[in-house]
Amino acid sequence: MANDPxxxxxxxxxxxxxxxxxxxxxxGEATVNELxxxxxxxxxAVSKHLKVLEGAGLISRGRDAQxxxxxxxxxxxxxxxxxxxxNREIWTERFDQLEQHLKRMTPxxxxxxxx
Amino acid sequence: MSDAPTELxxxxxxxxFEARPEVVFECMTTPSHLTHFWGPIGMSTPLxxxxxxxxxxxxxETVMVNDETGEEYPTHGVFVEFDPPRTxxxxxxxVAGGMTTAIVFNDLGDGRTETVTHQTNVPPMFxxxxxxxxxxxxxxxxxxxxxxx
Numbered sequence: 001m002a003n004d005p006x007x008x009x010x011x012x013x014x015x016x017x018x019x020x021x022x023x024x025x026x027x028g029e030a031t032v033n034e035l036x037x038x039x040x041x042x043x044x045a046v047s048k049h050l051k052v053l054e055g056a057g058l059i060s061r062g063r064d065a066q067x068x069x070x071x072x073x074x075x076x077x078x079x080x081x082x083x084x085x086x087n088r089e090i091w092t093e094r095f096d097q098l099e100q101h102l103k104r105m106t107p108x109x110x111x112x113x114x115x
Numbered sequence: 116m117s118d119a120p121t122e123l124x125x126x127x128x129x130x131x132f133e134a135r136p137e138v139v140f141e142c143m144t145t146p147s148h149l150t151h152f153w154g155p156i157g158m159s160t161p162l163x164x165x166x167x168x169x170x171x172x173x174x175x176e177t178v179m180v181n182d183e184t185g186e187e188y189p190t191h192g193v194f195v196e197f198d199p200p201r202t203x204x205x206x207x208x209x210v211a212g213g214m215t216t217a218i219v220f221n222d223l224g225d226g227r228t229e230t231v232t233h234q235t236n237v238p239p240m241f242x243x244x245x246x247x248x249x250x251x252x253x254x255x256x257x258x259x260x261x262x263x264x
Contacts, residue, residue: 084125084126088126091126102133104151105134
């Protein structure tokens with residue numbers, strides 16, 4: 001799989017636990033213990049998820065050695081949503097033009113029907 | 116237009132065309148038609164750059180050219196499904212870690228066709244049943260949050 005930032009963002013977001021962690025962090029910073037609380041998984045599993053999120057730049061960790069609170073970093077998400085918005089625009093314009101193309105074709109079709 | 120809300124990492128575009136499914140499908144899979152509309156506004160898609168091998172595993176390639184700068188944007192798709200005039204889908208391995216675009220052509224029975232274009236950037240290997248089950252709830256929340264950014 002490609003290692004570009006967008007791929008890392010989408011890969012990080014593909015896991016429901018990681019998305020739930022991000023939703024929680026969007027409300028404010030939290031420690032690993034706090035993040036693990038609502039999930040039926042070990043602290044180690046949560047730490048693994050946090051590493052993936054950190055690798056994708058979606059969170060940052062505090063310097064405090066004991067608690068290392070996690071912060072949500074929205075920039076990669078914005079890049080992902082920008083990319084989706086751009087793709088939507090491309091397809092919308094493409095289909096607008098297909099619509100025009102179909103209109104131009106119609107008279108030809110009608111001519112074919114004539115004897 | 117009746118576009119479904121966009122889930123994070125996914126895109127759905129619904130359009131209705133004033134033509135039968137056979138015609139719309141042919142337009143979207145024939146180079147001599149594609150060259151007229153494939154490039155978005157400000158881009159052209161010259162006929163000689165379009166390759167369509169109409170079968171699963173066949174190539175679906177285009178080169179979009181920026182009308183102002185002449186910069187070229189090649190796309191390298193491979194058909195996954197090719198079932199005229201019902202549906203076709205293709206993957207682009209070099210876009211966002213592997214993007215799949217699937218287009219379904221619904222016959223509205225009155226000479227019109229509804230197309231539903233669904234793009235997903237999430238590679239299939241990450242789309243486990245658990246991940247899919249989680250899409251509903253988590254993405255809805257995430258979308259709500261993103262709307263506030």
